[in-house]
Amino acid sequence: MQNKQMQSKLKSLFSSTENFRELGLFFFIVLISLIIQMRNQTFLTLSNINTLLINGSILSILAVGMMMVLLTRGIDLSIGSTIAFSGMVSALTVSAYPSIHPLVSLLEGTLIGLGIGLIIGILVSRFNVLPIIASLGMMNVVRGMTFVVSGGRWVSAYQMSDGFKKIATGTFLGVNNLIVIAVVIYIAFYYFINHTRTGRQIYAVGSNPDAAEISGIPKKRIICLVYVLMGALAGLAGVLWVARYASAQGDTAVGYELNVIAATVLGGISLSGGSGKVSGLALGAILFAILNNALPLINVSPFWQQAIQGLVILTAVVVNVIVKRRNEYTALVRRNI
Amino acid sequence: MSEYILELKGVTKDFPGVRALDDVHFNVRTGEVHSIMGENGAGKSTFIKIITGVYTPDAGEIIYNGKPAVIRNTLDSQRLGIAAIYQHVTSYPDLSVTENIFIGHEKYNPYTRRIAWKELHARAAELLGQLESSFDPRVRMGSLSIAKQQIVEIAKALSVNARVIIMDEPTAALTNRESEELYKITENLKNNGAAVIFISHRMVDMFRLADRVTVFRDAKYINTWNRDEITHEKLVKAMVGREITQYFPKRNVHIRDEVLRAEHISRLGYFRDISFSLHRGEILAFTGLVGAGRTEVCEALYGITQYDEGHIYLDGEEIQIRHPKEAIDKGIGYLPEDRHGHGLVMDWELFKNISLALLEKFSRWKFIREDDEKKSAQELGDKLEIKAGTVFDKANTLSGGNQQKVIVAKLLTADLKVIILDEPTKGVDVGAKTAIFNIMGELAEMGYGIIMVSSEMPEVLGVSDRIVVMKEGRISAVLNTEETTQEEILHAALGEKKKVISHAE
Amino acid sequence: MTERTIRTERPWSWKRFFFQWEWLLVIIFILIHVVNSTLSPYYLNINTFIRTPQSFLDKAFIVLPMTFVILLGNIDVSVGSTVALSSVIMAVAYNAGLPMPLAIVLCLAVSTACGLFNGILMVKYKELSAAIITISTMTIYRGFAYVILEDQASGGFPEWFSFLGWGNIAGFPVMLIVFTVCAFLFWILLHKTTFGRSLYGMGNSMNACRYSGIRTDRVILIVSLLTGLMAGFTALFLTSRMGSTRPNVAQGYELEVIAMVVLGGVSTSGGKGRIIGPILAVFIVGFLSYGLGLVNISAQVLLIIIGALLIVSVTVLNVRIRKRKKKIPA
Amino acid sequence: TAQAAQEAAGERHAFVFKNTGNPYGEKQMEGFENGIEEQGFEAILRAPDLPTAEAQIKIIEQLIAQNVDSICVTANDYDALEPVAKNAMQAGIKMFSADSALNPASRMTHVNQADSEMIGRTLIQAAYDMVDGAGQIAILSATSQASNQNLWIEWMKEELKDPKYDDIELVRIAYGDDLRDKSVAETEALLRTFPDLECIIAPTTVGIAAAGLVISDKDLQGEVFVTGLGLPSEMAEYIHNGACPYMFLWNPIDVGYLAAYTATALSSEEITGAAGETFSAGRLGEYEIVDAGDEGTEILLGPPFKFDIDNIDEWKTVY
Numbered sequence A: 001m002q003n004k005q006m007q008s009k010l011k012s013l014f015s016s017t018e019n020f021r022e023l024g025l026f027f028f029i030v031l032i033s034l035i036i037q038m039r040n041q042t043f044l045t046l047s048n049i050n051t052l053l054i055n056g057s058i059l060s061i062l063a064v065g066m067m068m069v070l071l072t073r074g075i076d077l078s079i080g081s082t083i084a085f086s087g088m089v090s091a092l093t094v095s096a097y098p099s100i101h102p103l104v105s106l107l108e109g110t111l112i113g114l115g116i117g118l119i120i121g122i123l124v125s126r127f128n129v130l131p132i133i134a135s136l137g138m139m140n141v142v143r144g145m146t147f148v149v150s151g152g153r154w155v156s157a158y159q160m161s162d163g164f165k166k167i168a169t170g171t172f173l174g175v176n177n178l179i180v181i182a183v184v185i186y187i188a189f190y191y192f193i194n195h196t197r198t199g200r201q202i203y204a205v206g207s208n209p210d211a212a213e214i215s216g217i218p219k220k221r222i223i224c225l226v227y228v229l230m231g232a233l234a235g236l237a238g239v240l241w242v243a244r245y246a247s248a249q250g251d252t253a254v255g256y257e258l259n260v261i262a263a264t265v266l267g268g269i270s271l272s273g274g275s276g277k278v279s280g281l282a283l284g285a286i287l288f289a290i291l292n293n294a295l296p297l298i299n300v301s302p303f304w305q306q307a308i309q310g311l312v313i314l315t316a317v318v319v320n321v322i323v324k325r326r327n328e329y330t331a332l333v334r335r336n337i
Numbered sequence B: 001m002s003e004y005i006l007e008l009k010g011v012t013k014d015f016p017g018v019r020a021l022d023d024v025h026f027n028v029r030t031g032e033v034h035s036i037m038g039e040n041g042a043g044k045s046t047f048i049k050i051i052t053g054v055y056t057p058d059a060g061e062i063i064y065n066g067k068p069a070v071i072r073n074t075l076d077s078q079r080l081g082i083a084a085i086y087q088h089v090t091s092y093p094d095l096s097v098t099e100n101i102f103i104g105h106e107k108y109n110p111y112t113r114r115i116a117w118k119e120l121h122a123r124a125a126e127l128l129g130q131l132e133s134s135f136d137p138r139v140r141m142g143s144l145s146i147a148k149q150q151i152v153e154i155a156k157a158l159s160v161n162a163r164v165i166i167m168d169e170p171t172a173a174l175t176n177r178e179s180e181e182l183y184k185i186t187e188n189l190k191n192n193g194a195a196v197i198f199i200s201h202r203m204v205d206m207f208r209l210a211d212r213v214t215v216f217r218d219a220k221y222i223n224t225w226n227r228d229e230i231t232h233e234k235l236v237k238a239m240v241g242r243e244i245t246q247y248f249p250k251r252n253v254h255i256r257d258e259v260l261r262a263e264h265i266s267r268l269g270y271f272r273d274i275s276f277s278l279h280r281g282e283i284l285a286f287t288g289l290v291g292a293g294r295t296e297v298c299e300a301l302y303g304i305t306q307y308d309e310g311h312i313y314l315d316g317e318e319i320q321i322r323h324p325k326e327a328i329d330k331g332i333g334y335l336p337e338d339r340h341g342h343g344l345v346m347d348w349e350l351f352k353n354i355s356l357a358l359l360e361k362f363s364r365w366k367f368i369r370e371d372d373e374k375k376s377a378q379e380l381g382d383k384l385e386i387k388a389g390t391v392f393d394k395a396n397t398l399s400g401g402n403q404q405k406v407i408v409a410k411l412l413t414a415d416l417k418v419i420i421l422d423e424p425t426k427g428v429d430v431g432a433k434t435a436i437f438n439i440m441g442e443l444a445e446m447g448y449g450i451i452m453v454s455s456e457m458p459e460v461l462g463v464s465d466r467i468v469v470m471k472e473g474r475i476s477a478v479l480n481t482e483e484t485t486q487e488e489i490l491h492a493a494l495g496e497k498k499k500v501i502s503h504a505e
Numbered sequence C: 001m002t003e004r005t006i007r008t009e010r011p012w013s014w015k016r017f018f019f020q021w022e023w024l025l026v027i028i029f030i031l032i033h034v035v036n037s038t039l040s041p042y043y044l045n046i047n048t049f050i051r052t053p054q055s056f057l058d059k060a061f062i063v064l065p066m067t068f069v070i071l072l073g074n075i076d077v078s079v080g081s082t083v084a085l086s087s088v089i090m091a092v093a094y095n096a097g098l099p100m101p102l103a104i105v106l107c108l109a110v111s112t113a114c115g116l117f118n119g120i121l122m123v124k125y126k127e128l129s130a131a132i133i134t135i136s137t138m139t140i141y142r143g144f145a146y147v148i149l150e151d152q153a154s155g156g157f158p159e160w161f162s163f164l165g166w167g168n169i170a171g172f173p174v175m176l177i178v179f180t181v182c183a184f185l186f187w188i189l190l191h192k193t194t195f196g197r198s199l200y201g202m203g204n205s206m207n208a209c210r211y212s213g214i215r216t217d218r219v220i221l222i223v224s225l226l227t228g229l230m231a232g233f234t235a236l237f238l239t240s241r242m243g244s245t246r247p248n249v250a251q252g253y254e255l256e257v258i259a260m261v262v263l264g265g266v267s268t269s270g271g272k273g274r275i276i277g278p279i280l281a282v283f284i285v286g287f288l289s290y291g292l293g294l295v296n297i298s299a300q301v302l303l304i305i306i307g308a309l310l311i312v313s314v315t316v317l318n319v320r321i322r323k324r325k326k327k328i329p330a
Numbered sequence D: 001t002a003q004a005a006q007e008a009a010g011e012r013h014a015f016v017f018k019n020t021g022n023p024y025g026e027k028q029m030e031g032f033e034n035g036i037e038e039q040g041f042e043a044i045l046r047a048p049d050l051p052t053a054e055a056q057i058k059i060i061e062q063l064i065a066q067n068v069d070s071i072c073v074t075a076n077d078y079d080a081l082e083p084v085a086k087n088a089m090q091a092g093i094k095m096f097s098a099d100s101a102l103n104p105a106s107r108m109t110h111v112n113q114a115d116s117e118m119i120g121r122t123l124i125q126a127a128y129d130m131v132d133g134a135g136q137i138a139i140l141s142a143t144s145q146a147s148n149q150n151l152w153i154e155w156m157k158e159e160l161k162d163p164k165y166d167d168i169e170l171v172r173i174a175y176g177d178d179l180r181d182k183s184v185a186e187t188e189a190l191l192r193t194f195p196d197l198e199c200i201i202a203p204t205t206v207g208i209a210a211a212g213l214v215i216s217d218k219d220l221q222g223e224v225f226v227t228g229l230g231l232p233s234e235m236a237e238y239i240h241n242g243a244c245p246y247m248f249l250w251n252p253i254d255v256g257y258l259a260a261y262t263a264t265a266l267s268s269e270e271i272t273g274a275a276g277e278t279f280s281a282g283r284l285g286e287y288e289i290v291d292a293g294d295e296g297t298e299i300l301l302g303p304p305f306k307f308d309i310d311n312i313d314e315w316k317t318v319y
Ligand SMILES: Nc1ncnc2c1ncn2[C@@H]1O[C@H](COP(=O)(O)OP(=O)(O)OP(=O)(O)O)[C@@H](O)[C@H]1O
Pocket: B015, B016, B018, B019, B020, B038, B039, B040, B041, B042, B043, B044, B045, B046, B047, B087, B396, B397, B398, B399, B400, B401, B427, C330
């Protein structure tokens, strides 16, 4: 009896197209990990997985924000600049007041990012500026401001307090802080987007913006909110970034937004809004982290790395489409008209 | 306290270039169904959007429960207990049925802020049960058929315990049987003390349901009658402004040689073994229940999708149609079911819409000649009596019936032999319906072969020469209109056996 | 029923005529010249207007087809990488012994092939958005450029090749002349031909066009092909101006180009805008940064100014539209 | 009016660095500005926001339009500035490079911060010293945009041919693109793939700091060392904690300062950029123009400066 139930559950898991994307991605990750493992035995060691997760954590945190933005049919190109700016300002603060508590730095960066996100959010929701334009404009403005506040200087490791650097190198229950922060954010985000009203309204706004307007969802506020959250996460990531690499520069994370978008889309978040799951997002971010970690490990020529990364992304999305089509085909055969 | 729960006085609303409502009056009591009728573009939808706060009126007042009410947005109207089911389904395809029903007023735990899923799912199932449909409320809205989505919309209105419920053409996408369900639901609502405002183009709906009926014409208020005070003819006259003597102006057309023949065409998962023939001057109706696969067949004939097996002959020669362009070049035209999505570029001027199907005719060496376009738009527009000021009017400023005529005009630019009309009268008012049938008759007379998809029995029986009935992707009957009856058609559309009844050919 | 005729002429409306985005751009354009000439004594001379365009026109070639892409409601972020790949292949082929004219043809062929590959993917896998397709090909094309040339530069082109980027004909830079010709051709293509009409239609409603018998796939392919081809032009002129090339040239061009198209009033949701806007935007941004460069403003301040210009101008446009709507509430 | 403005101002000398926001560049510009201003002239300091040749071309064109007296470029590309540089020289502007060279056809001379051969050989010697004569070493480079990286690596390989280094094994050259995240990932991969690795040479400021960071994070001080070319401010931490016993760099302020005197010497036509000419460079003393390896000429600042635990604290706040 129980067995049968299990079986039917498994069957529905595999046959339903709803879960299909995530499963496909999961198997793709398993496959690619095995291939890499065969080439370099150190890949699947605990310490390398730890490294891989640490390096992937910042990207994953940003992907959370990007997912919300994409869900509402928006896009945010400014996050690379926000990372640099918030990282620079919090590093400058720490170098001026070394006794500052690390949590204050985290808060500072988050608030700075939140402010930038708020500007974009207002532009998009109140003034109907297209997200791509608002964020493109802010990308330039914020990047410029980063150079201006730093006066072209860098903030280096010796100018940062140990507490500040510990944000990224310290551990909590034996796990690196960055991983802990990322996991906490994912759990909170999962709860938020799937189980709270506001979370569901984010999906609703992206799923049918016109309906949202007439059915009384505070559409403008929701849209503003996703940019604010994206900004806050980018601000937080900025502090983490600077603490992680123990150096704040004006050109930190140039072009990083495209990596984040690629990872998010790889995770099955649709650019046309309304659909995508947290599990897919996590897998997309992990796949991206694996690529970044593994290519140097298996001694792929550095000049091949970019091409391979692109080919893997393309293959993943195309294979996904092909298999989906196959699924639809068998569904049609089963319909038996 | 007035006797009305909702009263509107002197409401006026302007859109750029159009006055959609002009000094309109309306009222509704609790426990009554009040129907609003009128031609396409008479302002009915605009009127209810004013009640629900989507639009604000330029003049006039709204009195709710005896007190003047200010409704600035949809939240205001929801708070007052007004719920609406809009003409175009306004659901969220990516959310579950439960969420669609309760969006905006979900129950949640005040401490954890978690939505009370269990309770909501149960309540949703209960509401759906009340509506006598029992699908899982956890499924994605987008995976449901339009009819089921409509039911969810009703459940949504029920969920708020609204005192005023507005339904804008809820039956347009429903079959007779489903409409019957809806009548029952509506009557229940009324008996439970709700005021129902019901908009429909179907006379049957009105006579079956309404206690009173109000007619709008050309943005103006005409009159309000009790149901027993008014006859069918009087109502039509009030709506259209003139008498209509012949609803199905069928002409006696001489049916000539065969123009199109399909032999055993099939498409995996959609239809199988479809064979029929069409003659010049003939109107061939395709009928059946919603989802029977009629649209799929039409789209395969027109090259939007491909059939896997079978043969199609045009004028006796076998043809392959891989793209709509080839269909048009060979002489097959198609009026799609989804006017807004597939038929028109809504943001475009009339003349551009009309010339779109045959741009090369309006160009020389690929260079567009706008003067030709405008002239042709003017000619066709006048011929089809499209109500528009200039050829620069945007398609989205026209009413449904006129939009339909624009698509017909578009087809007439091409040199066609066969015209396929998919639900050409759906959501179209009586006057425009007659106009469309008139056009069909004229086209038949001119020698076009016409395929008309329709779910309305009277019009199928009224205008066609022969009837193809489809059921679950197969042809279940081919009937001669003159020799058949409504019962026989319904039997073929619903019947259990897959045997083909045929007394034509 | 009364006889009615639909009129074919539209009454002239000063509102429709003056409330056009392009007018605002023209005003900004003039304003920029006024500001620049008051700022720097070196600005106001004939050389500025004839020579300066050379320094910013290279990207402008992509602005033309990108306008088409965005009118379709798509986006193409792979153009910068296409420029890099075609330029690198041209240089390597030339240094491997291919005569320069053939190398130029090869450059255009490669870039066109890159564009076409994007197009084929878009047409074949309609489920995928143009953004995700071009994000992947962006990485792939740039990646191949690195594979081919690693971290080397390649150049040593014949003397005459630099004529493309630096030379003059009758006092006008070759680049300006070629761009003017291209812009004119694209203008005709978009605003006068059936192809342009289909393009606008598809941007507004892809389905309505498909059901009207427009060969939508073909239009998408042609647009992709043109995008590739023009990226090839950019590669030629850019390489000619630098005399050598590397895998990392034209980095970030895609966003700059998209910004100009949008500044030009083309809506990224498709179907709205004219090509004259983006062309004006090219010159606005070009002259603005040139003028500010003459007073040696720092690069970061320039970044801020251009970003702010983008935001402010688009916001102004939107506020203006809202005001107009308010008058006749909708 | 352009003419009048020209005469009103004195000589104007421009310095174009690779990109903004680079403290190393800021210091070079500072040195250049000091050098020009102490001679009573005006210095124009420019840099694009991204380190590309395209952007530098634009800036140089703007400088030509302003009719400056000289332009000194820290080139983002060895060859790509040739056409615009020739235009500048045709307009009578003295054109030369500093730090990262232009090709001989586009420069009158080059201010070289240090001899490439010397850098390459010195770094190998340092690694030899750190691994006690035997062990695995790796190089972490940027995929250099400027020309000098590869030249140094070539000289390193040349030096390794000496039999003295028979026990030293160069296991890999990795590339970190001068990006923080990538350089860190590459270093981690090096350490994982070659557990016996003892020394990383990173002739790039971003790379060396990233390697220092990874070694410190993993507490590998004493087992793996890093050396190379780094900014004292960035490396202070790692020199103190032992991850990097010592490393090298020249003084960027002096590079800029020397470039300033080269600029004025060229514009006063005291020198033409030919080998053998000499001029005096303020507080730095006399310099002679010599033949560079690439058929052009150059001016050598001097040997690279060694930073170690004893002197790092006085330099870390300078640049
Ligand atoms: N947003 C709008 N902008 C401009 N004109 C509009 C707008 N909405 C409606 N109209 C115009 O207002 C008039 C009334 O439209 P409305 O939708 O209320 O008609 P209706 O009676 O509901 O017609 P139908 O039976 O076709 O649904 C029409 O002329 C229509 O073109």
